[in-house]
Amino acid sequence: VKRDPDQKEFHNTAKEILTSIIPVLEAHPEYQKDRLLERFLEPERTVIFRVPWVDDNGDLQVNRGFRVQMSSAIGPYKGGLRFHPSVNLSILKFLATEQVLKNALSGLPIGGGKGGSDFDPKGKSDGEVMRFCQSFMTELYRHIGADTDVPAGDIGVGGREIGYLFGQYKRIRDTYEGVLTGKGLTFGGSLARTEATGYGLLYFVKDMLDDNNIDIKGKTVAVSGAGNVATYAIEKAQQMGAKVVTCSDSNGYVYDPEGIDLDLVKDIKEVRRGRIKEYVEKHPKAEYHEGCKGVWTVKCDIALPCATQNELDLESAKTLVANGVKAVGEGANMPSTLDAIEYLQSNGVLFAPAKAANAGGVSVSALEMSQNSERLSWTFEEVDHRLKGIMDNIYAQAKGCAEKYGCKGNLLAGANMAGFAKIAEAMHAQGWV
Numbered sequence: 001v002k003r004d005p006d007q008k009e010f011h012n013t014a015k016e017i018l019t020s021i022i023p024v025l026e027a028h029p030e031y032q033k034d035r036l037l038e039r040f041l042e043p044e045r046t047v048i049f050r051v052p053w054v055d056d057n058g059d060l061q062v063n064r065g066f067r068v069q070m071s072s073a074i075g076p077y078k079g080g081l082r083f084h085p086s087v088n089l090s091i092l093k094f095l096a097t098e099q100v101l102k103n104a105l106s107g108l109p110i111g112g113g114k115g116g117s118d119f120d121p122k123g124k125s126d127g128e129v130m131r132f133c134q135s136f137m138t139e140l141y142r143h144i145g146a147d148t149d150v151p152a153g154d155i156g157v158g159g160r161e162i163g164y165l166f167g168q169y170k171r172i173r174d175t176y177e178g179v180l181t182g183k184g185l186t187f188g189g190s191l192a193r194t195e196a197t198g199y200g201l202l203y204f205v206k207d208m209l210d211d212n213n214i215d216i217k218g219k220t221v222a223v224s225g226a227g228n229v230a231t232y233a234i235e236k237a238q239q240m241g242a243k244v245v246t247c248s249d250s251n252g253y254v255y256d257p258e259g260i261d262l263d264l265v266k267d268i269k270e271v272r273r274g275r276i277k278e279y280v281e282k283h284p285k286a287e288y289h290e291g292c293k294g295v296w297t298v299k300c301d302i303a304l305p306c307a308t309q310n311e312l313d314l315e316s317a318k319t320l321v322a323n324g325v326k327a328v329g330e331g332a333n334m335p336s337t338l339d340a341i342e343y344l345q346s347n348g349v350l351f352a353p354a355k356a357a358n359a360g361g362v363s364v365s366a367l368e369m370s371q372n373s374e375r376l377s378w379t380f381e382e383v384d385h386r387l388k389g390i391m392d393n394i395y396a397q398a399k400g401c402a403e404k405y406g407c408k409g410n411l412l413a414g415a416n417m418a419g420f421a422k423i424a425e426a427m428h429a430q431g432w433v
């Protein structure tokens with residue numbers, strides 16, 4: 001806090017992690033030595049750079065680019081790039097720290113990082129996005145590589161942006177390597193990567209519900225967001241027999257009591273790149289409400305926040321509990337505030353924390369790296385099968401660690417402890433680095 005007094009998001013995540021790993025530290029006095037915790041919370045490297053680009057009017061624009069290389073204790077840095085006006089060092093350090101634990105939980109050999117820019121792709125032409133991506137990569141290429149740091153997408157960075165970034169990397173380096181994940185299927189992408197985070201979330205949530213004798217079939221689900229994670233969370237929830245009644249974007253939310261028409265959402269968001277309020281033009285019985293936070297006032301059994309950080313606060317948690325919610329599963333990164341989590345957990349709501357429940361995306365990204373190294377492509381079924389196995393294993397680790405250290409049922413504490421224990425052991429073995 002003294003070193004970086006303004007990094008609120010990073011302080012929140014550090015506080016949440018540090019309070020829950022105390023039992024691991026007590027069981028392993030060696031992790032309390034050699035300033036291991038201080039090293040764990042200090043990025044190995046942070047790169048900040050300027051990104052000049054020319055807009056369609058011929059005017060020069062300047063944005064700021066970042067890459068936070070948080071930990072390479074168990075593998076090359078791995079984590080997404082976010083393009084959004086809110087991007088700053090505090091948010092990226094919080095995301096990178098979460099990524100380190102998430103990647104450790106995945107059981108795959110990947111370290112943690114995060115990056116991006118305060119560039120806003122909304123309303124920009126394809127040409128502008130391409131020129132921005134090329135300029136961004138013209139600096140970033142020095143710091144990444146298939147065995148060093150392998151970025152992926154995040155908010156504002158989807159298949160189009162990854163394609164432009166990959167093209168520029170290849171052009172500068174003259175090397176065809178798996179330096180980015182989330183690539184198009186014709187140039188090294190993995191089947192099921194697009195679906196992975198949303199599908200993985202539902203595999204995790206179903207494990208949690210099954211363990212508590214709750215059948216997901218027939219349950220009412222509220223989802224926030226209408227981006228990559230939300231879309232495929234809705235798809236898998238529907239395949240499992242649940243009824244999803246909401247989705248949203250940063251302007252407002254849609255409530256469709258008959259169940260969300262996912263083909264229409266995909267058409268609006270993925271094809272037309274439009275706004276979610278266009279949904280009601282085709283479904284006049286559905287309601288559109290301005291203000292995305294209102295999505296949590298809709299009565300549901302299961303709530304899946306899949307948009308962004310801090311979108312589910314204490315007030316929303318109280319409304320959800322009053323409306324009888326049974327489970328909350330985090331698809332976005334840290335969508336619930338700390339006081340909201342405490343309120344949900346102390347009112348008997350099953351809680352699936354982001355760093356465990358949304359690890360499906362990065363896990364399939366790691367499988368994409370394996371396929372690139374092998375120069376092979378696996379089938380959709382094979383990748384999806386492995387994803388399911390990885391999510392089951394993450395659930396078992398979070399549950400098992402919570403039981404082992406005396407906080408049975410607290411999957412957030414369990415995930416923090418299991419992820420940290422793995423990183424700490426690797427850091428301890430590797431000396432003062």
Ligand code: NDP
Pocket residue numbers: 153154155156157197225226227228229230248249250251292306307308309311331332333334358359361362
């Ligand atoms: P997308 O950019 O595809 O979608 C983000 C969605 O959230 C959009 O509907 C967007 O609406 C909405 N949104 C953005 N900012 C806000 C805000 N301030 N308030 C309300 N809604 C907002 O991103 P993803 O679906 O990829 O990512 C969503 C979350 O999931 C992020 O937290 C990300 O870090 C996390 N995540 C993503 C993974 C992935 O594989 N994609 C993996 C693991 C985590 P609008 O169009 O109006 O901006």
